[in-house]
Amino acid sequence: MQAYGQPPNPQTFAVLLDGLCKNGQVVEAIKVFHDMKDKTLSNNIVIYSISIDSLCNVGNLTVVRELFYSLPVKGLQPNVRTYTITLKGLCKEGLIEEACVFEKMDGSSCSPNNHTYNTIIQGLVQHNETSKAMEYLEIMVDKGFSANVIVVSMLFDLLNIQEFPQKLV
Known part of the structure; x- marks a missing residue:
């Protein structure tokens, strides 16, 4: 996408994260999430909700806890x-x-x-x-x-x- 001048938006990252988790590629999904944070696209509760849902579906509660409990620190309120x-x-x-x-x-x-x-x-x-x-x-x-x-x-x-x-x- 970026090669064609189209920067990824939060929804693109959300779909990518969800797909990676559904395919059992949790490590890759976490890398994408960190890449997303580096691009400051993560200040969106929808992205966190999708990430938490995907990680819950594969049973990765350690990362779920980290994400959920870090929301207030990031200035985000869970909905x-x-x-x-x-x-x-x-x-x-x-x-x-x-x-x-x-x-x-x-x-x-x-x-x-x-x-x-x-x-x-x-x-x-x-x-x-x-x-x-x-x-x-x-x-x-x-x-x-x-x-x-x-x-x-x-x-x-x-x-x-x-x-x-x-x-x-």
Whole structure:
């Protein structure tokens, strides 16, 4: 691109980062990200969100943590998408206790949305944290949000297992 006089923009880098991570080339993606930082194209929360999402998808939580926790230092405020992506990645890796980033959202003037609540409830149910999941379900409903089909299905399955444990034997 640059050879033809077209400098890369943040969206170009975002697509490149996402593609590299999806193809398992995480080391190369990190190099591209650092190259992007050198060109000062990284002052964009969308780029960080895409980078965090891509890294979560390949299970590279070490870099995810570095990126997420470095945002305020860079003058960037995580948005609801950034929080939800990070939360999903932490839950996917079983790091439920660390998923406390969710509870920091309201304090940072970034309220959880329907997708955020559904994400945390799914993660909690998947890791047998049912009482905490039910707490968040109640909070979600109190705030006017509703469970998506995946959460409803998971909770229904959970209720069926608890009500009819003999099916498991």
